[in-house]
Amino acid sequence: MVKVKAHEIKHALAEKHKSDFFLTEVKNGPTHISNDLYIMDGLAIKKSWVNPLITGYEIKVSRNDFLQDEKWTAYKHYCHRLDFVVPSGLIKPDELPEDIGLIYYNPEKRTLNTRRKGKIFNIEMPYEMLYYIIMNRLDNIQHPFFTSKREYFEEYVVDKVNSRQLGQKVSSKLIDEVARLEQENKSLKRENANLADIAKVLRKHGFNSHFKWGFARDIDEALSTSLPPRMERDLKEMKDISERLYDNLAKKETVI
Numbered sequence: 527m528v529k530v531k532a533h534e535i536k537h538a539l540a541e542k543h544k545s546d547f548f549l550t551e552v553k554n555g556p557t558h559i560s561n562d563l564y565i566m567d568g569l570a571i572k573k574s575w576v577n578p579l580i581t582g583y584e585i586k587v588s589r590n591d592f593l594q595d596e597k598w599t600a601y602k603h604y605c606h607r608l609d610f611v612v613p614s615g616l617i618k619p620d621e622l623p624e625d626i627g628l629i630y631y632n633p634e635k636r637t638l639n640t641r642r643k644g645k646i647f648n649i650e651m652p653y654e655m656l657y658y659i660i661m662n663r664l665d666n667i668q669h670p671f672f673t674s675k676r677e678y679f680e681e682y683v684v685d686k687v688n689s690r691q692l693g694q695k696v697s698s699k700l701i702d703e704v705a706r707l708e709q710e711n712k713s714l715k716r717e718n719a720n721l722a723d724i725a726k727v728l729r730k731h732g733f734n735s736h737f738k739w740g741f742a743r744d745i746d747e748a749l750s751t752s753l754p755p756r757m758e759r760d761l762k763e764m765k766d767i768s769e770r771l772y773d774n775l776a777k778k779e780t781v782i
């Protein structure tokens with residue numbers, strides 16, 4: 527069974543009541559009321575003047591905690607409905623009074639499933655609790671989903687470890703990618719050097735040193751002949767000169 531933490535359930539309840547006023551770790555009044563001080567794990571206040579509804583939540587993540595805690599029975603005086611929220615299957619519906627609701631939390635899907643809806647209690651509005659909320663919670667800048675600072679920092683450490691592991695994975699990927707790019711750059715440099723050597727050879731044998739469109743075709747045609755391009759050009763020039771000399775000689779003979 528997946529281990530569930532209380533703050534995970536509180537997150538799910540906050541999502542459920544995103545259109546309501548939702549708080550966690552809510553006292554029923556100021557701290558000095560001593561023995562009559564209770565702290566509810568979660569409290570949702572419906573934003574309605576006509577049909578006000580205060581829903582209290584008691585969160586349990588272990589059987590032992592459920593069996594030993596009986597303070598929750600007093601919460602019924604401060605909310606119109608009281609629901610237990612536990613990991614799926616931790617508590618059976620028949621283990622709770624019929625007027626108490628039961629909601630299961632699925633840790634894999636992070637969803638809530640109502641097994642039994644709590645009945646509505648006819649209570650007087652808990653003005654002391656509401657006044658406490660106004661005075662102490664409306665400007666709350668602390669993380670709202672942890673029972674204690676220790677739980678908050680434990681989760682903080684876990685998150686830091688996960689972030690560090692993610693950073694190490696990303697760093698490893700980057701190192702591999704940089705190594706690949708460096709190797710690719712070396713290959714391209716070698717290829718460019720090889721092309722430069724080829725260009726020198728081509729210039730030596732009469733090809734234009736500047737590559738142009740159709741250059742590969744020209745090389746192919748040249749290599750398909752029996753003579754190098756420069757020799758063909760030289761032979762053509764020699765032929766032209768010979769023809770001119772012959773013409774000049776023929777003209778002189780005609781004059782004589």
